[in-house]
Amino acid sequence: MSEAFISINDVYKRFSPRLSMADRIVSKLGARVETRPVRAVDGVTLMVERGQTLGLVGESGCGKSTLGRMIAGILEPTGGQVRIDGKPVMQGGRKADTRIQTIFQDPFASLDPRMRVGDIIAEGPLAHGLADKAGERAYVAAYLERAGLDPSFADRFPHQFSGGQRQRIAIARALAMQPDVLVCDEPVASLDVSIQAQIVNLFLKLRREMSITLIFISHDLSVVRHVSDHVAIMYLGRIVESGPTEKIYTDPKHPYTKGLLESVPKLLVEDDALVHFKPIMGEIPSPLAPPAGCHFNPRCPIAVELCRSEDPRLRLIGPGHCAACHLAE
Amino acid sequence: MTTKAVSPWRNLWIRFCEDRIALGALIVVAIILVLALFAPLIAPQDPYDLSGLSLRDARRPPGFVGSGAYVHWLGTDAQGRDLWSAILYGLRVSIQIGIFAGAVGLIIGTTVGILAAYHRGIAETVLMRIIDLQLSFPPILLALVLVAVLGQGKAQLIAALVAAQYAYFARTAFGAASAERSKDYIEAAMATPLSNMRIVFRHILPNAMPALIVVATVQVAYAIALESTLSFLGLGLPVTEPSLGMLISNGVKYMMSGRYWISVYPGIALIVLIVAINLVGDHVRDILNPRLNR
Ligand SMILES: Nc1ncnc2c1ncn2[C@@H]1O[C@H](COP(=O)(O)OP(=O)(O)O)[C@@H](O)[C@H]1O
Ligand SMILES: [Mg+2]
Numbered sequence: 265m266s267e268a269f270i271s272i273n274d275v276y277k278r279f280s281p282r283l284s285m286a287d288r289i290v291s292k293l294g295a296r297v298e299t300r301p302v303r304a305v306d307g308v309t310l311m312v313e314r315g316q317t318l319g320l321v322g323e324s325g326c327g328k329s330t331l332g333r334m335i336a337g338i339l340e341p342t343g344g345q346v347r348i349d350g351k352p353v354m355q356g357g358r359k360a361d362t363r364i365q366t367i368f369q370d371p372f373a374s375l376d377p378r379m380r381v382g383d384i385i386a387e388g389p390l391a392h393g394l395a396d397k398a399g400e401r402a403y404v405a406a407y408l409e410r411a412g413l414d415p416s417f418a419d420r421f422p423h424q425f426s427g428g429q430r431q432r433i434a435i436a437r438a439l440a441m442q443p444d445v446l447v448c449d450e451p452v453a454s455l456d457v458s459i460q461a462q463i464v465n466l467f468l469k470l471r472r473e474m475s476i477t478l479i480f481i482s483h484d485l486s487v488v489r490h491v492s493d494h495v496a497i498m499y500l501g502r503i504v505e506s507g508p509t510e511k512i513y514t515d516p517k518h519p520y521t522k523g524l525l526e527s528v529p530k531l532l533v534e535d536d537a538l539v540h541f542k543p544i545m546g547e548i549p550s551p552l553a554p555p556a557g558c559h560f561n562p563r564c565p566i567a568v569e570l571c572r573s574e575d576p577r578l579r580l581i582g583p584g585h586c587a588a589c590h591l592a593e
Numbered sequence: 594m595t596t597k598a599v600s601p602w603r604n605l606w607i608r609f610c611e612d613r614i615a616l617g618a619l620i621v622v623a624i625i626l627v628l629a630l631f632a633p634l635i636a637p638q639d640p641y642d643l644s645g646l647s648l649r650d651a652r653r654p655p656g657f658v659g660s661g662a663y664v665h666w667l668g669t670d671a672q673g674r675d676l677w678s679a680i681l682y683g684l685r686v687s688i689q690i691g692i693f694a695g696a697v698g699l700i701i702g703t704t705v706g707i708l709a710a711y712h713r714g715i716a717e718t719v720l721m722r723i724i725d726l727q728l729s730f731p732p733i734l735l736a737l738v739l740v741a742v743l744g745q746g747k748a749q750l751i752a753a754l755v756a757a758q759y760a761y762f763a764r765t766a767f768g769a770a771s772a773e774r775s776k777d778y779i780e781a782a783m784a785t786p787l788s789n790m791r792i793v794f795r796h797i798l799p800n801a802m803p804a805l806i807v808v809a810t811v812q813v814a815y816a817i818a819l820e821s822t823l824s825f826l827g828l829g830l831p832v833t834e835p836s837l838g839m840l841i842s843n844g845v846k847y848m849m850s851g852r853y854w855i856s857v858y859p860g861i862a863l864i865v866l867i868v869a870i871n872l873v874g875d876h877v878r879d880i881l882n883p884r885l886n887r
Contacts, residue, residue: 338784360784374777378601378799386793388785420598434781441785450732 267350268311271475275344277303277305277330300552306501316587317471317478321485323548327501328481329449336366347446362392365438369450371430375422381426382418385437394442411436412466428459432546447479467491485528489513497521500551500559503578507585517581517592521558566591607882615646615876621869625728629684636678637663641833646673652852668854679840680862686836694754699809701760710770711793724760732757736819740828750829754816765808769801803881810874814867821863837863
């Protein structure tokens with residue numbers, strides 16, 4: 265079998281607490297200092313084909329951003345490897361290539377406040393020889409337009425723009441690196457609802473026109489359904505279910521996916537009222553000490569004895585459809 | 594959204610000018626700088642030229658017309674120097690040393706602080722431990738010890754001041770750079786990827802700069818005060834180039850006999866300079882304070 269375009273291979277990330285000398289001494293003396301590592305990503309394997317969009321969904325704190333940062337080559341995995349087209353994205357603790365770029369959640373934090381928009385966009389391409397000083401202005405203008413912005417914005421500073429416009433600037437910056445892959449970490453979560461749709465449409469347009477492979481991280485199920493070809497559901501650092509978007513939304517197999525879909529408030533047209541929705545029972549356990557067996561078992565309505573002792577592997581239960589549940593079929 | 598591109602630096606300047614007191618202080622600082630810079634042109638007398646001094650003019654009160662046939666507006670000192678001239682030259686020496694020590698301290702401290710913040714890990718732990726240890730000593734004590742060990746002279750004095758002060762720059766640079774380091778735009782630069790050099794010089798340094806300017810102004814004022822203290826104690830510069838501290842020190846013994854001006858006027862000059870610089874620094878800090886921002 266040939267390798268997928270993006271191959272995420274049994275990737276782990278543990279964050280060890282940074283202990284001061286004093287903490288270390290008192291913890292040796294028996295004081296309660298947290299020394300356990302956070303298991304932010306706990307063995308994730310995923311494949312994405314060229315030109316496809318993978319939606320990555322899960323509650324906040326489940327490790328989506330950490331996984332996204334490892335895919336983008338910003339963070340080195342504790343274990344496992346991410347490869348694009350057969351080549352690892354990180355080599356020796358540094359990002360190895362420019363073909364994968366990132367869009368961040370908060371466009372008020374992701375743009376250097378002291379640089380002009382034109383310099384922000386041109387910096388990477390100039391440093392990597394994708395543009396030269398002579399063609400800089402035209403290059404910047406082309407990518408501003410591609411992101412739906414006026415080329416004259418190049419001379420302004422980020423603080424002069426709204427959230428939606430800033431996110432477009434961030435998109436132009438990423439596109440200017442001529443990437444094959446974009447990792448978008450909750451790219452619309454911090455925007456006004458009216459702006460969200462515009463940015464989502466921009467992503468759809470880019471994917472159509474530039475055949476970019478997208479990893480789209482979000483906790484918003486409806487946005488993910490709109491943009492993704494495939495969806496992966498994450499819970500406490502692991503993928504619990506993955507498959508083609510329509511399959512996941514219409515025929516979910518994992519109790520967590522079912523719970524997530526049922527917990528979305530739906531507007532019923534007949535009564536014109538918000539119908540009661542069912543939140544998933546209980547709290548998310550701490551990633552410092554995930555429960556034994558299936559991570560979801562304490563909140564699972566159908567858990568049996570096996571779920572409390574044995575960790576379910578992600579297994580194929582339909583065409584391209586995987587779930588990590590002992591009871592799924 | 595405004596249509597004109599207002600750079601963050603220009604923005605800072607506009608907001609600075611909104612405060613009358615701070616603007617006044619900045620003007621005072623500017624005037625003192627001009628006076629100090631052009632002291633040889635403005636001063637009626639060269640106070641370093643001992644042959645031009647006459648003991649007949651010594652310790653004369655303000656307004657006295659001496660052998661030079663001009664008015665000593667601020668009186669004369671024990672050697673018969675015109676005090677106004679001596680103050681202008683003294684300001685020159687004090688400011689020179691303050692700025693030089695401040696600049697060298699800024700460069701060394703910023704390098705240490707940013708290195709520690711950017712590389713984290715072991716560099717951070719070791720460098721910041723040293724800095725914290727040093728910050729627990731009073732700078733005047735450190736400077737006194739160093740001057741005693743190194744001996745007198747401009748270079749030695751500046752070295753002592755830098756050693757006593759660079760830790761403050763390092764602390765500030767570390768704090769500011771750590772704050773910037775954890776922001777998304779640095780992560781975006783790493784994701785591009787850009788080189789470490791570029792990230793430090795094009796992104797972290799410019800964003801840490803306003804905070805550094807604040808400490809720099811305050812530390813220049815502090816260096817001037819430190820130098821004056823050392824000179825007052827007789828550990829500063831050689832007597833041939835009197836700084837403000839030495840002028841004050843020379844006049845102290847005449848205070849009781851009513852010849853107040855020999856100490857008081859250099860003292861006023863020193864206080865005005867230090868207070869004005871601090872007012873400017875404080876106001877810049879207020880503008881940059883994120884809680885007051887936006
Ligand atoms: N740099 C870090 N140091 C320590 N813990 C971290 C760090 N980044 C993330 N975590 C922890 O890892 C877990 C997953 O975080 P994250 O990937 O941000 O989740 P999500 O994006 O799904 O909300 C959380 O428990 C978070 O506290
Ligand atoms: Mg996140």
